[in-house]
Amino acid sequence: MLDPDQAADYTGRYADVDPSVLYDGARLLERPQLWARMLDGFADTDLVASVFDACTEPVESRDEPAGPGRWPVLRFGAGESDLAMIEWHGHDHEGGLDYVVLPAGTGRCLSIASVEGHGWGPGLSWPEALRLVDRGRLGTPAQRLVLLHPAISDRGAPPTAADLLADALIAVCAPTATPVEARETARQLLDRSARWSTEDGALICDAESSPRRPGGFPPEDLVLITRALSANPPDPRRSA
Numbered sequence: 001m002l003d004p005d006q007a008a009d010y011t012g013r014y015a016d017v018d019p020s021v022l023y024d025g026a027r028l029l030e031r032p033q034l035w036a037r038m039l040d041g042f043a044d045t046d047l048v049a050s051v052f053d054a055c056t057e058p059v060e061s062r063d064e065p066a067g068p069g070r071w072p073v074l075r076f077g078a079g080e081s082d083l084a085m086i087e088w089h090g091h092d093h094e095g096g097l098d099y100v101v102l103p104a105g106t107g108r109c110l111s112i113a114s115v116e117g118h119g120w121g122p123g124l125s126w127p128e129a130l131r132l133v134d135r136g137r138l139g140t141p142a143q144r145l146v147l148l149h150p151a152i153s154d155r156g157a158p159p160t161a162a163d164l165l166a167d168a169l170i171a172v173c174a175p176t177a178t179p180v181e182a183r184e185t186a187r188q189l190l191d192r193s194a195r196w197s198t199e200d201g202a203l204i205c206d207a208e209s210s211p212r213r214p215g216g217f218p219p220e221d222l223v224l225i226t227r228a229l230s231a232n233p234p235d236p237r238r239s240a
Contacts (some may be wrong), residue, residue, distance in 0.1 A: 005107030025072025077137035122153035153192030
């Protein structure tokens with residue numbers, strides 16, 4: 001979950017939304033509907049169709065009724081600085097996914113990518129995503145990678161990126177899928193062409209829809225996000 005300052009910072013961007021709407025959504029990892037929503041609209045393959053067919057409830061169903069009252073938070077737990085995915089719900093079936101960076105010690109909640117009617121992104125380079133996958137404690141590495149894919153775009157990602165995501169899709173979404181189906185789905189999910197470069201200590205993106213582009217976030221926030229996503233994980237011996 002978010003701490004109180006982070007929760008207030010996030011919900012403060014919405015009118016008349018109290019931080020109490022946010023709750024720990026980790027149990028959603030067990031629901032097929034979550035994984036179907038993570039593929040909905042991003043790829044069109046037999047694998048995606050099989051994931052939807054496997055859902056015994058409508059894909060729109062959630063643990064709590066859809067609406068402004070309950071917004072699940074999936075926090076990756078990747079260190080003192082972290083990232084979370086928040087599924088927000090507005091009125092009249094509005095809603096979407098926000099990917100937010102949580103720089104340690106700031107109380108801030110910085111949205112780097114959003115999946116909605118007027119979304120934005122990308123928010124993550126491939127190396128940043130892999131660090132969250134490797135360091136995170138939420139679910140399994142495969143689950144973390146599938147959760148992150150909507151925020152990733154990186155023309156510099158290696159050819160093995162699609163293979164890694166394909167393996168994750170089989171492990172998480174469709175265990176009966178063939179490697180060919182999984183890799184084609186992964187290719188579509190990663191078929192984005194943003195370029196990343198470093199400028200004045202910040203990793204920046206050339207996509208016009210990304211808040212991590214020059215002129216998106218203020219320069220000091222671009223540096224803050226870069227440092228948060230590249231921060232070393234905490235040493236467990238410190239708390240021993």
